[in-house]
Amino acid sequence: MFGDYSLEYGDYRAAITQVGAGLRELRHAGRDLVLSFDRDEARPYFRGSLLAPWPNRITDGRYQFAGQQYQLPVNETERATALHGLVCWVPFDLLEQTAEAVTLHHRLVPQPGYPFALELTARYVLGDAGLSCTVTATNVGDQSAPYGTAPHPYLCAGTGRVDDWTLEVPADEVLSVTPDRLLPVATGPVTSPVAGGLLDFRSPRRIGDVWVDHAYTTVTAGPDGLALVRLRHDDGHGVECAWDPTTLPWVQIHTADRPDEASSRLGLAVEPMTCPPDAFNSGVDLLVLRPGDQHVAGWTLAALTD
Numbered sequence: 566m567f568g569d570y571s572l573e574y575g576d577y578r579a580a581i582t583q584v585g586a587g588l589r590e591l592r593h594a595g596r597d598l599v600l601s602f603d604r605d606e607a608r609p610y611f612r613g614s615l616l617a618p619w620p621n622r623i624t625d626g627r628y629q630f631a632g633q634q635y636q637l638p639v640n641e642t643e644r645a646t647a648l649h650g651l652v653c654w655v656p657f658d659l660l661e662q663t664a665e666a667v668t669l670h671h672r673l674v675p676q677p678g679y680p681f682a683l684e685l686t687a688r689y690v691l692g693d694a695g696l697s698c699t700v701t702a703t704n705v706g707d708q709s710a711p712y713g714t715a716p717h718p719y720l721c722a723g724t725g726r727v728d729d730w731t732l733e734v735p736a737d738e739v740l741s742v743t744p745d746r747l748l749p750v751a752t753g754p755v756t757s758p759v760a761g762g763l764l765d766f767r768s769p770r771r772i773g774d775v776w777v778d779h780a781y782t783t784v785t786a787g788p789d790g791l792a793l794v795r796l797r798h799d800d801g802h803g804v805e806c807a808w809d810p811t812t813l814p815w816v817q818i819h820t821a822d823r824p825d826e827a828s829s830r831l832g833l834a835v836e837p838m839t840c841p842p843d844a845f846n847s848g849v850d851l852l853v854l855r856p857g858d859q860h861v862a863g864w865t866l867a868a869l870t871d
Contacts, residue, residue: 567656569604570667574691577868580604586657586669586687588613588718591696593868598804600719600821600832610821611717612832614653615687615700618679620715621780621817621842622646624748626678628845630711637678644746649717651679657687666690675706682706683854695867702861704854712852713840714862715813719821719832720806723798727772727820727830730803733795734766734818736781740841747778749842755781766818769795772833778819780841784810792816794835795869803869806835812862813837814850837864 569589572579580590580601587608590601602612626637626647637647657669666689673683684703689696704710722730739757741750755765763775784792792810797803808816819834839862840850852860 570659570662572665572667572689572691572696574665575693577691577696579689579691579696581667581669581689582608582613583659583669584608584656585653586615586671586685587653588689588696588698588716588866591718591866596723596802596868597721598866598868600721608653610719610823611649611653612719614649614717615698615714616650616717616836617652617685617700617702617712617714618673618681618683618710619650619713619845620836620838620840622648622747623845624746624843628711630845631709635678635680646746646748647678650714651676652685657685660686665692672705681708681710683710683712695865697863697865699861699863701859702854703859704856707856709853709855711845712854712860713838713844714860715817715836715838716864717834717836718806718866719834720796720804720866721832722796722803723800725798727833728774729799730772730833731769731797731799732766732772732818732833733769733793734781734816735785735792735794736767736816737783737785738781739764740780740782742779742842747842749780749847752782752841769797772820776820776822778817778822780815780817780838782815782841784814784816786810792837794818796833796835797869801869801871805867805869806837806864807867808837808864813839813864815839815841817842
């Protein structure tokens with residue numbers, strides 16, 4: 566049975582999965598900061614996953630790269646897309662663990678649809694600033710490789726559901742999508758009438774019954790160079806996600822709507838991304854790792870206490 570790795574620092578507690586090197590649990594002073602799942606449970610809805618070598622969707626699982634056509638397995642059958650990369654369900658090897666940190670490694674071997682060789686390392690560290698994750702990808706093959714990455718945590722501000730919480734997303738533009746398959750259409754202002762004016766969260770406001778499953782960009786960083794998405798409960802507590810938007814220029818926000826009301830809108834997916842959906846086809850912000858190239862991306866989740 567595959568297990569996970571427990572981390573502790575001050576009031577923080579975290580659990581990192583061996584399978585997929587994902588985040589299973591994050592708590593602060595006994596309060597959940599992410600929507601968790603049981604240790605022996607199959608990860609539901611990519612909860613806490615590490616997404617690589619691409620985040621989000623590839624239309625029909627097909628893409629062209631360096632003059633060659635490739636076909637990936639379609640794992641989102643209802644929308645006929647290849648969703649969220651190739652490492653969610655593979656075991657990572659343990660490189661190092663302390664009470665506050667763990668480093669995990671996986672060698673992604675060439676395979677049908679993605680014939681490229683990558684070394685992937687995920688390092689999680691708990692500290693005063695919260696839980697930080699750094700993902701390093703190295704091209705160890707002999708040909709250039711398309712690449713992207715992101716996390717997939719469902720943030721929790723407190724009791725209740727997404728509808729009850731206040732959200733702040735410091736982004737000026739949003740990618741509109743088709744209503745059936747959520748495929749990219751065009752990027753425009755968050756105030757665009759196409760979005761009904763409902764996707765603008767630059768100033769904190771209650772989410773209410775708004776449906777969101779969109780990628781935001783033109784993200785504003787603070788004086789420290791970090792962008793902050795903040796999610797708060799009425800009592801002032803909450804959780805924030807911080808990252809460098811020069812490395813991760815997109816962020817997917819999803820209200821986790823499900824057909825089953827009991828499991829719907831329980832947490833808010835916040836996914837800083839290196840590229841938008843279907844970047845393997847559009848080429849927008851797509852990373853191309855040449856042989857020997859290395860890419861590093863990171864993000865931090867932290868408690869809001871007032």
